[in-house]
Every structure is written in structure tokens, then in C-alpha cells.
Amino acid sequence: MQVTLRDIYKSFGEVEVVKGLNLEVADGEFVVLLGPSGCGKTTALRMVAGLESVTAGRISIGERDVTNVLPKYRDVAMVFQSYALYPHMTVAENIGYPLKLRDVPKMERDGRIREAAGKVHLEDYLDRYPRQLSGGQRQRVALARAIVRRPSLFLMDEPLSNLDAKLRGYMRSELKRLQADLGVTTIYVTHDQIEAMTLAHRVAVMNKGVVQQIAPPREIYDNPANLFVAGFIGSPPMNTVPGAIADGQFRVPQGGLALPGHAPRSEAILGFRPEDATIVDPGQADLRATVFSCELTGNETIVTCSLGETQAIVQMDKDFDVAADAQVGIRINARKACLFDPASGNRIRPDA
Amino acid sequence: MSAPNAKTLMQRLFEPKSVEAQALVPKIATYAVLLFWTLVVLFPLYWVLVTSFKSESDVFSGPFYLPFVDFQPNLDAWRFMLLENNTLWPYFNSVIVAACSTVLSVLIGSLAAYALVRIQFHVKLAAIGCFLLLLAAVVVAVAAGGIPWPIASIVAIVLFVIFLGTLGRRFRLAVGNNDIEFWMISNRIMPPIVAVLPIYVMFQHLRLLDTQVALIATYTAVNLPIVVWLTRDFFAGIPLDLEESAEIDGASKFRVFFTIALPLVRSGLVATLLLVLILAWNEYLLALFLSNANAQTMPVLVSAQNTTRGPQWWYMSVLIVIMIAPVIVIATFLQKHIARGLLIGAVKG
Numbered sequence: 140m141q142v143t144l145r146d147i148y149k150s151f152g153e154v155e156v157v158k159g160l161n162l163e164v165a166d167g168e169f170v171v172l173l174g175p176s177g178c179g180k181t182t183a184l185r186m187v188a189g190l191e192s193v194t195a196g197r198i199s200i201g202e203r204d205v206t207n208v209l210p211k212y213r214d215v216a217m218v219f220q221s222y223a224l225y226p227h228m229t230v231a232e233n234i235g236y237p238l239k240l241r242d243v244p245k246m247e248r249d250g251r252i253r254e255a256a257g258k259v260h261l262e263d264y265l266d267r268y269p270r271q272l273s274g275g276q277r278q279r280v281a282l283a284r285a286i287v288r289r290p291s292l293f294l295m296d297e298p299l300s301n302l303d304a305k306l307r308g309y310m311r312s313e314l315k316r317l318q319a320d321l322g323v324t325t326i327y328v329t330h331d332q333i334e335a336m337t338l339a340h341r342v343a344v345m346n347k348g349v350v351q352q353i354a355p356p357r358e359i360y361d362n363p364a365n366l367f368v369a370g371f372i373g374s375p376p377m378n379t380v381p382g383a384i385a386d387g388q389f390r391v392p393q394g395g396l397a398l399p400g401h402a403p404r405s406e407a408i409l410g411f412r413p414e415d416a417t418i419v420d421p422g423q424a425d426l427r428a429t430v431f432s433c434e435l436t437g438n439e440t441i442v443t444c445s446l447g448e449t450q451a452i453v454q455m456d457k458d459f460d461v462a463a464d465a466q467v468g469i470r471i472n473a474r475k476a477c478l479f480d481p482a483s484g485n486r487i488r489p490d491a
Numbered sequence: 492m493s494a495p496n497a498k499t500l501m502q503r504l505f506e507p508k509s510v511e512a513q514a515l516v517p518k519i520a521t522y523a524v525l526l527f528w529t530l531v532v533l534f535p536l537y538w539v540l541v542t543s544f545k546s547e548s549d550v551f552s553g554p555f556y557l558p559f560v561d562f563q564p565n566l567d568a569w570r571f572m573l574l575e576n577n578t579l580w581p582y583f584n585s586v587i588v589a590a591c592s593t594v595l596s597v598l599i600g601s602l603a604a605y606a607l608v609r610i611q612f613h614v615k616l617a618a619i620g621c622f623l624l625l626l627a628a629v630v631v632a633v634a635a636g637g638i639p640w641p642i643a644s645i646v647a648i649v650l651f652v653i654f655l656g657t658l659g660r661r662f663r664l665a666v667g668n669n670d671i672e673f674w675m676i677s678n679r680i681m682p683p684i685v686a687v688l689p690i691y692v693m694f695q696h697l698r699l700l701d702t703q704v705a706l707i708a709t710y711t712a713v714n715l716p717i718v719v720w721l722t723r724d725f726f727a728g729i730p731l732d733l734e735e736s737a738e739i740d741g742a743s744k745f746r747v748f749f750t751i752a753l754p755l756v757r758s759g760l761v762a763t764l765l766l767v768l769i770l771a772w773n774e775y776l777l778a779l780f781l782s783n784a785n786a787q788t789m790p791v792l793v794s795a796q797n798t799t800r801g802p803q804w805w806y807m808s809v810l811i812v813i814m815i816a817p818v819i820v821i822a823t824f825l826q827k828h829i830a831r832g833l834l835i836g837a838v839k840g
Contacts, residue, residue, distance in 0.1 A: 223736035
């Protein structure tokens, strides 16, 4: 079912945590709200669930306006970071609780509990209590409880962040598969960009209560809308080098990069990904730089270079090596480079 | 700290080793102290039990401790109390009054405590003042002015609503959850006996004196603050996520309370229930005022054995034994819950 959030504002007393959120989620789509802690993403999710009132704006699920509807009438299911399993109920009772509340007959209930448990591989644990399960199993009980009712919308609040790294990777792929199989519209909140990039059809990057960019993961990565997105997405993040634009060229004291189609500007910031640049001989380079450090991570080499006051990171393959303080050049793939306005932080597009 | 195992004096005093880990001499000393205290606790119970099998002469001709050795036990007192005297009716009264008032006060009190934990109240002080003023005005108008009470109360309600909608909005000062909680507990700070005369007059007017209803209502009201005070913290310990999850799963607030919150605080609730039950079971002062024949409860009957002929210890002992018995049985069954409930909070694991 499609979900629409229109001009949503939320204040706690004097503090405004969500400022004019607009979001349209298509039927069956997986949308991830991504941002640093305190950016308002969880509050936004809780408003969709009905756990938090809306200060201004409208939320609709399908054709129905649910802005002032109680959570129980919204037909959504939510997975909490803490899983929120009921400690005094067995796994089967936990999964069946939403059905019991809807007076589903015992026979049908048992069948559906079994079916949901099967989807998350929990058939053998139905008689256990949550305290007898591992973290990953508890997580799956929470998922089963969400899917057993076939709701029109899934809400997930950092569901994987309490798991250890290995299990998180596994549950991530399970979750993606499950959502694709069930085809239920999903809104997922996380601060982990890997989760966002791998799971989402579209990512909404939020900061300080404002959505910075809503786009598919590849678009977010290749074409960040502003400096915040450029700096938040990617590990290591996009390099940003301040300079100026003149004669269709980005210029810094250490050199320049031809970027045709841009009007002259006294101040601009060049952004490029570490993997879109290479270390070359200073003679053939776009920018001249000094090597600050050279670190082998295993499958690649991270070279940190100093360009006057700023630093830039270049990702080279694992056989590359260079001494510290060496004079090198950086060649940048101009087609992948982005320009930003330092005052507003927004992307500068070519005029042509 | 010199060695890692060295303990400070305070730790040695207040965090003693478990009995199993002690050396022989301290172990014997520990058991000796425990045995002594057991005797202190159990002796009065033994004394009451033994006395109930004594005859009048056995009681007065000297302290006799051992049945069949010091004196010949007989069932005279038991026979008289259970067959000839009207004991079973006050016993029945006690059971009904204690059970009903306990269930009511735990039910109402836990609902109130839950509301105080989960709902933020914000009652304007001015509204409370206005309500009290109008209430006083109604009383005066009905009592002195001779106005029929339905008319007076309808007028008062209308005035109150008008006040809330207009002037009431201008006042800032409000009463929050903490104030409400303190007010409830303050009701218990005042000894109930202070209010016993007004309560007596009230039930007299309602023609409910000497009925079980009067006692149930009074005990419920008196025990409510204790229930709220004790259960409040249990409910505050439940993670909010659980209740929010249940709400999204489709439960109403009441459903959340009865299917999630209550089962989670079960241990604490049982302990509270037992405490309130014992308070109601043993209550004497209010029962003395509010009952005489029909609704007489056991504590009143026990004290009634102190007659003009002096205290009839043997009869009294019979009554005390049958009063203690159910409490011991219930406490034994619920022991597991009590220890856990009051010591560890209500939600664990």
C-alpha cells in the first residue's frame, strides 16, 4: 500500500525535530530513512506508526488519512530495535498475539503462526520463551510477529543494530529476501549506510529534521545533492577540496581540473570519491600533493594526501605503495567529480 | 586496598559470606543465632496454640508449657467457640470483607498506578478550586436553602463547564503526576482513625452501618494509597517498547494493561495483594466503629473475649489460631512470589 507524508512537522516543546518532511512511498517499495542520531528519522517513523502525534502535516496510508488514527487501527507492523518481545509469552504466543487481538480462530491462528515461523526458520523454537533465545533468534521472532498479520505497511526501527557484525550481515540479506517475497511496503530507519545502500529501493538521507536527498542508493552515492550527503555516504567519504572556478576549470594553488560548462565562481568545492582518483606522477597530474600516510587495509591501499590545508584520500589497489612525504600527483575522473557551493552546501550543476 | 581479596570493615559486616562458605565455629555461631531468633518468632505461636487446649484452671494455676506433661489438653474451648458460640458468622464476614476489599483495592490501585506512570496529567489548580467551591455551594444550597439536590447539582455542573471553557484557560498553575501521587500517599500519612467519625456519620445516613458493604468500601479506600505506592514502581520498570509494540499489534490501552503490563508485574502484584490482604484481615479500629452484630469481624470478636470476668485467654487463643491459619497457608503458597516481588523489582529477563 502506498504511504504519503505531506509537510510533516514535529516539535517536543520548543524543540523542532522534524521540519517539513515530504515522502511518498510506492506500493511494495523499501524506503530507508538514513541519518545521524538525532536527525528525526525515528520520530518520523513513530509518527507513521501513530506512537507520536503530528504537530502539523498529513499522513496517509493507501487512500486513508491516518494522521489522527490510533496505532491499532493503522494496520501497520513495527519491529523495534529492542525487539520488544513479550517476556511472559512463548515464541508461538508472541507471534500469535496480533492474531489473538483480532479474534482469529485458534485453528487458523496456529496455521499462520507456523507459516510465519517457517519463513524465518523458527519452527523448532515455538515453545521456548524469549529469554531462552539468542539475539538473532529473538530478532526473527520480532520479524515473524510483524509478518504474521500481513499488514499493509512494515515499519522497522534499527532492527539489526543489536546484533553482532556477522549476524547483522546475514539477517540483512534474509530481510531483503523476505521483503521482496512478501512485497509489503516497508519504511526502515537506520544510521548504518551499508544497511541503507544494500536494502533500499530508495534512500532518504536526513539531517537535523530535514530530508537532504531522496533517491536510489546508486544515485545517492554517485550524485549527492549537497555536501552533507557527500560527507555522510561512503566510507571513507567523498573528498572535498575548496577552490575556485575560472575558464571552465576548477582551480586550486596545487593545480586544476577541467570541468567544462561551469560559470566562473570565486569559491567552489570540488568533491570526488577516493576510488575515482589515482596517484600518478606529479608531471601528469591534475593536482599536486604530498603523501601524508599510506595504509594497506588488505584488499586495497588507502593513501591520504595533503593539499595545502586540506586532505584528500585516494584508494589504490593493494599492491600500491608510496613513502610518506613523497611528492605525488592526483588524477581525478572528471566525469565522476561534483562541485558544491560552499555557502549553501548545494550541488552546482553545469550551466550547459 | 592491599590484597585483591581484602574487604573493608563495612563489607565484612554487611556482605557476609554465605553460610556454606564459613568455617566451623562461625558456622555454629550463625546457626545458634538463627535458632534463637526462630524460637523468638515461633514461641508466641506455640503459646497461643497450647493455650487453646487449656481449661480455665490450667491457665490461672501457673504457666504450663508442655501438653500431657504439665497439663491435660482438652477441646472444651474449641467446642464452645465453634459449636455454641457464634464464631463462624464473624469468620465469614472477615473472609468476605478482606477478600472483596483486597481484590477491589488491588484492581483499582494498580489501574491508578499504571495511569500515573503512563499518562501525563495536567490538571489546572484553578479548576480544582472551582470544583470544591461549587461543591460547597451545592451543599449549602441543599442543606440551608432547601433547593432540591438534582437542580443544584445540574446548575453546579453547568457553571463548572462554563468556567473551564472560559476563565479556566487563563490560569497557569497546574497539578502534575507527582502532586497526585503525593496527595494519594498523604491520605495514608493521616491515620484512618482521624476520619472515622465522618465515615461513621456518612454510613449512618446511607443506612449502611453494620454491613459488609460499609467495611469493604472503607478498607478499599484506606488500602488504595498503599497499592498505588507499591505498584507504581513495578509498572515504571516495564520497557515502554513492549507496550507500544502491543498497541501497534492492535491492543487497546486496557488490553495492553491486562495482557502485557499486569502479567509482567505479577510477582510484585502478588506481594502487594498479600500485604493488603493481611492489613484488611487484621483491621480492628474501623471494624469496631462500623460494625456491631451483623458485620462483626474476627479482630473485634477476639477483643470481645476480654469480658467483665477478665480476658478469656483460652477462647481468645482458639479464635487467634483459626485467624492465623489461612494467612499461613496463603503465605506459604505465595512465598516464592513475595521474595522475588519485593526484592528484585517486577521485570527481569
